[in-house]
Amino acid sequence: MVVAAVATAVSIPLVGAALTPAAPQLQPLAGGVAGAISEPGRTPVAAAPAVPVGDSRVSPARAIDADARFGPNRREAPTVSSLTGYRWPIPKGRITLPFKAIPGGEWINDGRLFHDGVDMASFCGAPVVAAHDGVVLAAGRRFDDQVGWIGDLGPYYHRLDVHHAWGNLPNVVVIDDGNGYRSIYAHFRDVTVKPGQEVRAGTLIGHEGATGHASGCHVHYGLFSPYETKTFGVRPDIVRRMKVPTHEVARIDPLLVLPGGDVALRTRSIAKAIAAAAAAAAPVVIREAGSFGADQVRRR
Ligand SMILES: [Zn+2]
Secondary structure, eight states: OOOOOOSSSOOOOOOOOOOOTTSTTSOOOOOOBOBOOOOTTOOOOBOOOOOOSSOTTOOOOBBOOHHHHHGGGGGGSOOGGGOOOOOOSSSSOEEEEOSEEOTTOSEEETTEEEEOSEEEEOOTTOEEEOSSSEEEEEEESOOGGGTTEESOOHHHHHHHHHTTOGGGSOEEEEEEOSSSOEEEEEEESEEOOOTTOEEOTTOEEEEOBOOSSOSSSBEEEEEEOTTOOOEEEEOHHHHHHHOOOSEEEOOBOGGGTSTTHHHHHHHOBHHHHHHHHHHHHSEEEEEOTTSTTOEEEEEO
16 A cells, blocks of 8 residues: 555555445545534534644645434444454454554544554564454455545556555455444454455454555554544645545544553553453352352353
């Protein structure tokens, strides 16, 4: 994908005109003025134009017409805080780069260069599984129609054709999570699913790799919310070089839905995050005085 000069094991802008018929809860984006992230029932509020990062030619954030984008089903989608059923794409390894502003980031969020997902790494060739039940929208290098680009991808595709550059893109899997949200996994060595295939949380979808612009094997995991009304800008030099649109639908922090995400952010350990989440969910047996051995089980 976008081959930008980023020093970290970072992502490439996975662009995306998010909306296709295959994803009923995400519909074609309309241009507009970026608004604040909305919760169900909230009316998007127009935000101030994004401040260019060292480049006055950066255009303001585009607006997303929430009605046009999400359609009538958007109010049926769960809020981020109530999402269930997510699991880690890899069970061990480290969080090598969180969802945050970073030097060299390929996206622009609120005027700062930004990393639009979570990078996690274990070892090259490690099995990577679906984080949630869903339906595969894209698998391989033809994924840009599914990853939230706002605008015409024609010039970008033409450039890839002319330069025979499709092979430079990362292997990516995009999955409609069936709840209005959409998961994106990037940099696979190889993928093991096909578009249209139904998957369960835990289904093998490919193997960890470093395809595309990556300094080492890792998984870049991104997440789209059906309630998002904000956009991320694309770094101007990338727009000029790759001929991609100037904006994508903003993504949300995947650690909000992955079990023990707060622990992962603090410790950078996926195993510790999983253990902490399991401990929090496990029944705790409490033997009370006078109960004569009758155990009471409760959840903490
Ligand atoms: Zn990344």
